[in-house]
Amino acid sequence: MSAAVDPARPPRRGRAREVWSQLLRRPRAVFGLTIIAIMVFAAVFAPLIMPQDPFAQNFDGLDLMGAPLPPGGDYLLGSDLLGRDLFSRLILGTRTSLIIGVLANGIAVLLGAGVGITAGYFGGWTAAILMRFTDLMMAFPALLLAIVLAAIFQPSLLIVALVIAMVNWVQMSRVIYTETRSLAEREFIQVQRAIGSGTFRILLRHLLPHLLSSIIVFGTLGISTTVLLEATLSYLGVGVQPPIPSWGNIIYENQTYFSTAPWLVFFPGLLIVLLALAFNLVGDALRDILDPTLKGRH
Amino acid sequence: MTAGRDTGQGGRRPVLEIRDLGVQVATEEGAKTVLDGLSFDLAPGETLALAGESGSGKSMTALAIMGLLPKPMARISGGSIRLDGQELTGLDETAYRRIRAARVAMIFQEPMTSLNPLMTVERQLCEVLLEHGVCARGAAPARALALLRDVRLTEPERRLRQYPHELSGGMRQRVMIAMALACDPEILIADEPTTALDVTVQAEILDLIRALQDEHGTAVLMITHDMGVVAEMADRVIVLREGREVEAAPVRDLFAAPRTDYARTLLDAVPRLGSAPARPAAADAAAARMVEVEDLCVRFGISGGLLNRTVAHVHAVEGVSFHLRQGETLALVGESGCGKSTIGKALLGLVPWEGTIRVAGRPLRGLSRKAMRPVLRDIQMVFQDPGASLDARMSVGEQVVEPMRVHGLATGSELSDRAEWLFRRVGLSPDMLQRYPHEFSGGQRQRVCIARALSLSPKVIVADESVSALDVSVQAQVLDLLQELQEEDGLSYLFISHDMAVIEQVADRVMVMRLGQVVEEGTRDQVLRDPRHAYTRRLLAAVPVPDPTRGRAPLPPAEDLAEASPIFPVGCAPERLSLTDLAQGHRVAMPSI
Numbered sequence: 001m002s003a004a005v006d007p008a009r010p011p012r013r014g015r016a017r018e019v020w021s022q023l024l025r026r027p028r029a030v031f032g033l034t035i036i037a038i039m040v041f042a043a044v045f046a047p048l049i050m051p052q053d054p055f056a057q058n059f060d061g062l063d064l065m066g067a068p069l070p071p072g073g074d075y076l077l078g079s080d081l082l083g084r085d086l087f088s089r090l091i092l093g094t095r096t097s098l099i100i101g102v103l104a105n106g107i108a109v110l111l112g113a114g115v116g117i118t119a120g121y122f123g124g125w126t127a128a129i130l131m132r133f134t135d136l137m138m139a140f141p142a143l144l145l146a147i148v149l150a151a152i153f154q155p156s157l158l159i160v161a162l163v164i165a166m167v168n169w170v171q172m173s174r175v176i177y178t179e180t181r182s183l184a185e186r187e188f189i190q191v192q193r194a195i196g197s198g199t200f201r202i203l204l205r206h207l208l209p210h211l212l213s214s215i216i217v218f219g220t221l222g223i224s225t226t227v228l229l230e231a232t233l234s235y236l237g238v239g240v241q242p243p244i245p246s247w248g249n250i251i252y253e254n255q256t257y258f259s260t261a262p263w264l265v266f267f268p269g270l271l272i273v274l275l276a277l278a279f280n281l282v283g284d285a286l287r288d289i290l291d292p293t294l295k296g297r298h
Numbered sequence: 299m300t301a302g303r304d305t306g307q308g309g310r311r312p313v314l315e316i317r318d319l320g321v322q323v324a325t326e327e328g329a330k331t332v333l334d335g336l337s338f339d340l341a342p343g344e345t346l347a348l349a350g351e352s353g354s355g356k357s358m359t360a361l362a363i364m365g366l367l368p369k370p371m372a373r374i375s376g377g378s379i380r381l382d383g384q385e386l387t388g389l390d391e392t393a394y395r396r397i398r399a400a401r402v403a404m405i406f407q408e409p410m411t412s413l414n415p416l417m418t419v420e421r422q423l424c425e426v427l428l429e430h431g432v433c434a435r436g437a438a439p440a441r442a443l444a445l446l447r448d449v450r451l452t453e454p455e456r457r458l459r460q461y462p463h464e465l466s467g468g469m470r471q472r473v474m475i476a477m478a479l480a481c482d483p484e485i486l487i488a489d490e491p492t493t494a495l496d497v498t499v500q501a502e503i504l505d506l507i508r509a510l511q512d513e514h515g516t517a518v519l520m521i522t523h524d525m526g527v528v529a530e531m532a533d534r535v536i537v538l539r540e541g542r543e544v545e546a547a548p549v550r551d552l553f554a555a556p557r558t559d560y561a562r563t564l565l566d567a568v569p570r571l572g573s574a575p576a577r578p579a580a581a582d583a584a585a586a587r588m589v590e591v592e593d594l595c596v597r598f599g600i601s602g603g604l605l606n607r608t609v610a611h612v613h614a615v616e617g618v619s620f621h622l623r624q625g626e627t628l629a630l631v632g633e634s635g636c637g638k639s640t641i642g643k644a645l646l647g648l649v650p651w652e653g654t655i656r657v658a659g660r661p662l663r664g665l666s667r668k669a670m671r672p673v674l675r676d677i678q679m680v681f682q683d684p685g686a687s688l689d690a691r692m693s694v695g696e697q698v699v700e701p702m703r704v705h706g707l708a709t710g711s712e713l714s715d716r717a718e719w720l721f722r723r724v725g726l727s728p729d730m731l732q733r734y735p736h737e738f739s740g741g742q743r744q745r746v747c748i749a750r751a752l753s754l755s756p757k758v759i760v761a762d763e764s765v766s767a768l769d770v771s772v773q774a775q776v777l778d779l780l781q782e783l784q785e786e787d788g789l790s791y792l793f794i795s796h797d798m799a800v801i802e803q804v805a806d807r808v809m810v811m812r813l814g815q816v817v818e819e820g821t822r823d824q825v826l827r828d829p830r831h832a833y834t835r836r837l838l839a840a841v842p843v844p845d846p847t848r849g850r851a852p853l854p855p856a857e858d859l860a861e862a863s864p865i866f867p868v869g870c871a872p873e874r875l876s877l878t879d880l881a882q883g884h885r886v887a888m889p890s891i
Contacts, residue, residue, distance in 0.1 A: 187687040191750075194646045195701040196667075196674040209691040292734040293690055 032281030043094040054088040089245040096246035100230045107165035109219045112172025120180025142167040150238035216283035224276035312339035318377035333541045345518040347532035351769035355541035365394040403478035407490040409470035413462040420458035445476040468499035496633040501840035501853040525568040526842030567771040569799035589622040594653040614640045616814040627791040629805035637814040642760040678751040682763035684743035688735040695731030720749040741772035820884030830886040
């Protein structure tokens with residue numbers, strides 16, 4: 001049962017390595033990691049992989065009626081309304097979507113969890129102010145807020161990510177707030193106060209590990225909404241500027257042709273689902289590995 | 299084994315016959331047998347107690363009889379349950395519904411969770427009556443009222459219109475009993491019916507169950523871990539351990555001469571009020587005062603109204619003064635809500651308070667949390683529920699040394715040496731340091747908590763109901779450990795408990811609290827052997843006697859103790875009690891509240 005390590009505290013690096021090796025022992029986590037790895041690879045080496053120029057509007061990319069071509073032939077996944085190669089555009093779009101999905105969602109998770117934990121642990125006036133602010137953000141139409149913010153700042157990938165994060169952190173902070181409130185009342189947190197632990201120590205070392213499963217679940221769920229929100233913003237002209245592709249704006253550009261050219265919506269949609277699924281699988285596995293009460297199962 | 303059993307009922311036809319009952323629960327490691335080959339008969343009007351410690355399978359028996367085993371994890375693996383000749387195992391849900399409540403009724407440990415919080419008492423009672431067609435719709439309310447009268451609920455008309463949260467714990471359990479008896483069942487199964495209640499309320503409920511049983515001739519299957527309750531209620535006892543019957547005997551025989559070792563150890567571990575040995579020479583009066591408390595008040599605001607302002611205060615602790623000397627154990631006794639735990643928390647600065655507290659001579663008034671730190675090295679706390687007070691995500695080894703890390707007392711290998719030393723000290727093997735709390739039993743967890751409290755080498759330990767959640771045999775071991783530590787290190791304990799029998803074993807001095815104030819204090823023998831306050835007497839009278847030959851007299855109604863609440867509107871405060879000195883240190887509030 002017990003390994004021969006320092007009984008008080010296993011060394012940090014050993015712990016990280018152990019988590020990693022446990023992760024590799026779970027097939028579902030490996031599947032998720034593989035998808036993420038492929039996407040990262042595609043994003044980094046996009047120019048080398050793309051079979052065609054994603055911006056070129058090819059005359060032979062449309063049929064005689066001017067309609068886009070279905071998958072097959074020169075155009076692996078078909079072509080879009082302007083005769084551009086869908087496969088190449090999706091590969092280049094991986095850059096935008098991955099950055100938005102990870103960056104925007106990451107900021108939203110950090111902000112939401114931070115606000116939630118702070119409000120939940122301190123309660124009183126701190127909670128009143130922070131949570132009323134959260135309510136305000138919730139009541140404010142997210143899209144309108146995003147448009148206003150995006151209009152003020154010069155559109156760029158970073159700004160888009162920030163804007164999306166500003167809209168998305170709210171749900172996370174609500175969930176974490178409620179959970180922290182009930183956790184903070186629990187006896188083991190009281191014990192820490194009785195011992196004399198500082199506030200930061202209690203928050204990071206004792207509360208955070210118990211919130212991890214909610215953070216992971218909501219964090220991974222947030223990835224797909226984030227990618228889609230970016231698409232909405234692009235559609236309204238305040239997101240990523242065309243002709244730069246992202247999975248989201250490919251869906252939006254082509255949604256009116258869903259009945260005649262379904263592949264234009266299906267493939268980017270599939271990629272968004274895969275991305276969310278991949279993070280979800282890895283997140284679930286991480287949650288189980290980090291929970292000692294589940295040790296020995298699976 | 300079964301053949302030779304004397305039922306003590308003169309061959310009356312049993313209403314319930316159980317033969318070779320087995321229950322299995324699915325676990326990760328495959329099916330686990332939690333109940334194996336249990337057989338017994340239950341005669342009308344008889345009370346049979348199933349006694350045992352946690353994990354003995356006693357609750358599984360009750361659930362199996364009621365057809366309420368949690369599906370699909372648990373199932374009956376063999377044997378038969380016959381109610382008046384009718385086989386119950388393998389009955390489908392529809393058929394079972396006609397049995398439950400109508401013929402076999404059950405009351406549970408926690409009445410709050412068993413009642414529907416959104417329905418009035420009247421609606422819940424009527425629902426049971428109508429469901430089983432006991433009476434016509436028009437007659438139901440009148441019948442419900444009669445039932446509440448039956449269970450001796452005060453102001454039954456008003457109670458009918460109330461919701462469960464408006465009732466006290468004892469009243470809720472009375473409502474549960476009324477519901478259980480609504481259809482006049484042949485068998486009443488009571489699963490730890492008084493464990494969650496205060497001792498005086500427990501005595502009242504037990505008296506009630508006995509009275510109702512005499513009136514209705516119901517057979518009672520009493521499931522309990524408390525040998526005092528067994529002695530008081532049962533005609534016969536079956537002692538269970540790990541799903542197997544250890545001993546079955548008429549109650550007097552079992553208590554007089556247990557045949558098996560396990561039953562004997564179980565009985566020996568039960569603390570008996572009035573039998574505790576004299577305490578070793580109590581700490582001499584010259585010993586240093588480790589804790590001094592003067593005029594301590596703790597109030598919690600209740601906000602309400604349109605502007606959400608504080609409209610009333612709960613006067614949890616009101617003008618309490620005491621001191622605790624080195625090497626001494628002071629016990630705080632009282633029923634739930636009397637403020638005893640709040641005092642413990644105030645000493646560690648966990649709740650805001652007013653008055654004067656000095657720990658090891660250091661005044662605590664106005665100290666910030668940071669400034670409190672050195673004080674916390676002198677005073678530590680062990681909480682009630684060891685499961686809840688350990689962090690499930692951290693190995694116990696880390697948790698035990700966490701205080702030393704917080705206070706910067708040791709680093710690196712010193713920490714692990716110290717962890718090993720602490721573990722040996724509380725009787726645990728250092729091999730277990732790597733494990734997580736869920737891998738320990740309740741008693742071991744409490745040892746871990748004690749080790750953690752000891753890691754700062756404190757001079758005072760506040761033990762807040764520290765043994766209440768443990769099985770009796772484990773309870774005795776933990777009490778011994780606390781005693782040992784006191785003798786070796788001269789620790790002082792503030793021992794907070796509701797259990798008079800436990801207090802008698804550990805306390806040098808006793809303080810009895812009611813509604814945030816001290817009503818009686820003195821040495822252990824002064825307070826427990828010669829109680830002067832009506833409330834103290836009532837508390838002592840309510841303790842179940844683990845001796846079936848010396849039945850406890852029914853609890854007298856609490857006429858001289860006014861119903862009271864510690865909640866007062868802003869600007870008002872409870873009347874302060876003044877204590878009269880009777881004899882060396884024996885002080886009593888006069889007149890009785």
